[in-house]
Amino acid sequence: MLTARDAGLAVCHDCGQLVRLAGDHHHCPRCHAIVHLRRPNSIARSWALLIAAAICYIPANLLPVTVVDALGKTQGDTIMSGVLYFLHHGDWPLALVIFTASIAVPISKIAMLMYLLVSSQRRSVWRPVDRTRVYRIVELIGRWSMLDMFVVTILVALVQLGFFATMHAGAGAPYFGAVVVLTMLAAQQFDPRLIWDAVEARDDR
């Protein structure tokens, strides 16, 4: 297959304009974005953001995301204890929604990105179409982890019944928000074409 790179052309990340490469720095003539063949330092930047996300993931799950003052007692709830609460009260559809958005999505996203990074670094040629699909899934589901932070915001605003029940955001909440933002940035930095560079290198041999 003749690729644009072989022909000395690069596509603009932002507007899709084909740009002829000559020299070092290029700006897209149409939208003025900087044009690269591959995102620069894609793997290193993506790793840095992903490791930061993995570190924030620990306090995000161990510290309470909500704190309720009710009838003189204070109770903190982590994400997992919130899911278990609804499961024990027979409200399993809600437990499933929260489990998916707040636990399954962030952890699988971190795992999938790590796999993509490791396999690209090792120049793996194994099932590139499926790995590209994994990348698309990571990009698609990332934003949904924000769900719990919106719910916390609504609860804090509404549950202000004085002595009976008052809701606060817990210390884990900002860490959770950081995990969402950092994993989204890490996914943006990864260049899925790196998956195919290894395949092309093998085919050329």
Add this chain to the structure above:
Amino acid sequence: MAPGASARCARCNSLLCRNPPNSIERCLALTVSSLFLFIVANSYAFLRFGTPGNMRTTTLVTGVVSLWEESQYLLAGLIMMVGVIMPGFLIVLGLYVLLPLYLRRRVPDVGDVIRLLLHVREWAMVEVFVVGILVAYVKLANMAELVPGVSAYAFALLMITQAWTNGSLEPRVVWRRLAALS
């Protein structure tokens, strides 16, 4: 490319480009609807909650303010960005690009604005917030009286118009129309 046709990547079968019929006109109509829905959604309360003597109402912005008052600055800033500022910015940028294109006028820096728009889109999370309202509604329904407000419906419609705009807006069609102007 014929109207309604699409092109896919030869390697990974990902969608490359489509040519939706009346792309510009449809996106402009949807963006104007989004503007009105955005104003309604952020001006009125989306939920009322409490006992008959002590009802609390909240808009997204007052929710952010109560987080701020609890010294949750990071979370308050994040929610403000993805819930209010980015969705609003997306509408403004969309109007800046689409309205002159529809009227066949030229405006400055349209290339940079389209580029910005495509990046802002990723951080506007109205649809996640709508599901958040639903989850909060189910969580609070048994605790005390809970009434959804007009803004909850506006947010749900805004979710639809923004998703529809994102689906109908094809940057390549915009670029072609821009090129035809000059």
